[in-house]
Amino acid sequence: MKKSTGLGTGAVVAALVLTVGAVTVHVARRPSAASPASSPPPAVTAVITRTTLARTAFVDGTLSYGPTQPIESKAAGTLTWLPNVGDTVDRGHALLRADEQPVVLLIGDLPMYRPLALDTVGNDVRQFETNLQALGYTGFTVDQRYTAETAAAVKRWQRDLGRPQTGTVDVAAVIYLPGPVRIASRVARLGAASTGQLLTYTGTTKVVTAQVPAQNTAWAVKGATVDIVPPAGAAVPGVVADISTQVNTQPGGDDANAPAGGGAQQATLAVTVTIANQDALNGLDRAPVKVRHVLERRENVLTVPVIAVLAPIEGGYALEIVDGDRSRVLPVRTGLFADGQVEVSGAGIDAGMTVKVAA
Incomplete structure (x- = not known):
């Protein structure tokens, strides 16, 4: 001034x-x-000029496909095929082959804990029939009972997979996961036993996760818009999707009283940001990024x-x-000062x- x-x-x-x-x-x-x-x-x-003036701040984040999770197989035999790292596996496709028989991904939260056969009743039947219908098989009613009509549809499904057409579903034939997955790593080698943890996976869409100081999360409201700033290229719009309720402890802060070599500890919360335009990230799969968020905004003001x-x-x-x-x-x-501009008013x-x- x-x-x-x-x-x-x-x-x-x-x-x-x-x-x-x-x-x-x-x-x-x-x-x-x-x-x-x-x-x-x-x-x-x-x-x-009359415009919207916003004061922004940045936090460090990591672009990735989210946390990795294990894939456990119950199939007995020898591991004869696995998908490659980076492959996407959707509902109805094989996650692995044991003795050349496919073990198929289905979508659901309830694990496959028993065989499904004629007159089996329960929520696991409904979950399986929902998947079977989503894969295009018909002629049965989606409910909690495994009927002869369900068994007939299962035989058609097994024929298309190249499995024996038994009309029953073995525990080891399917693996339930929350959704389509991206293969993060191959834990086992071909020729090993096909039981146990064989793969790890992530989600199929890129997200940004930031550890934000717990006292500075007022901006991190579900649905709030932010900008993701990659190492190179233009900023990409994002939306706050989740704020963890679990407090983490991270090294950081400027505590002059901290013991030498110890460093101050800072309480943080994990904030997850989703990105609608996945193609705008210049082919990055994993990278450090900045999350730019609004601290204060003034609409329709003179500047x-x-x-x-x-x-x-x-x-x-x-x-x-x-x-x-x-x-x-x-x-x-x-009024508000931001980006070299200031809000003004007066007669x-x-x-x-x-x-x-x-x-």
């Missing part, structure tokens, strides 16, 4: 720059008698560059309004006016 004496617009002034906190003010003074006369430089101006604001010696703030070859000083009130102040700014 620049300091004005309230002198007439024709008075010659010289500027003395002072810094108060984080704001630089320009204090205008009369020149001394010894000051040589010179032609003033051309005025630098800006236009008062000028901070360096246009005068701080008259008599107090308050003002703008020098330029109208052709004339100018006048009008008092203003300031006679309106969008489209030209203001003088400090050179």
Whole structure:
């Protein structure tokens, strides 16, 4: 900001720059008698605009496909096939082959804990029949009872998979997971036993996870919009999807009383951000990123560059309004400061006016 004496617009002034906190003010003074006369430089101006002003902050995050989880197989025999790392496996497709028989991914929360056969009743039957119907098999009613019609549909499904057409579903024939998966790693090698943990997986869409200081999570509301800033390229819109309720302890903070070599500990919460436009991430699968979020927002306000604001010696703030070859000083009130702009208001102040700014 620049300091004005309230002198007439024709008075010659010289500027003395002072810094108060984080704001630089320009204090205008009369020149001394010894000051040589010179032609003033051309005025630098800006236009008062009406816009949305937002003060933002950044937190560190990690772009990935989310946490890894194990895939456990109950199939007896020899492991003869596994998908490659990075492959996506959807409902109805094989997660592995044991003795060349496919073990298929189905979607659900209830594990496969018993065989399904004629007259089996329970929630596991409904879950299986829901999957069978989603795969395009019909002729049965999705309910809690495994009927002859269900068995007939199962035989058609088994025929298409190349499995023996028994009409019953063995415990080892399917693995339930929450949704389609992306293979993160192969734990076992081909030729090993096909029972146990053979793979790890993640979700199929990229997300950003940030460990945010617990006292600074007011912005992290489900549904809030943020920007993901990758190491290179433009920012990508994101949406806060989840805020963990489990507090983690991370090294960090600036604790002068912390023991040497120990470091202060900081309580954090994990914030997960989803990204709708997966193609906008320049092919990145895993990378450090920044999450830019809004701390304060002011809608439909008048703004000028901070360096246009005068701080008259008599107090308050003002703008020098330029109208052709004339100018006048009008008092203003300031509001939010953000990105080199400041919110202003006052009598006679309106969008489209030209203001003088400090050179």
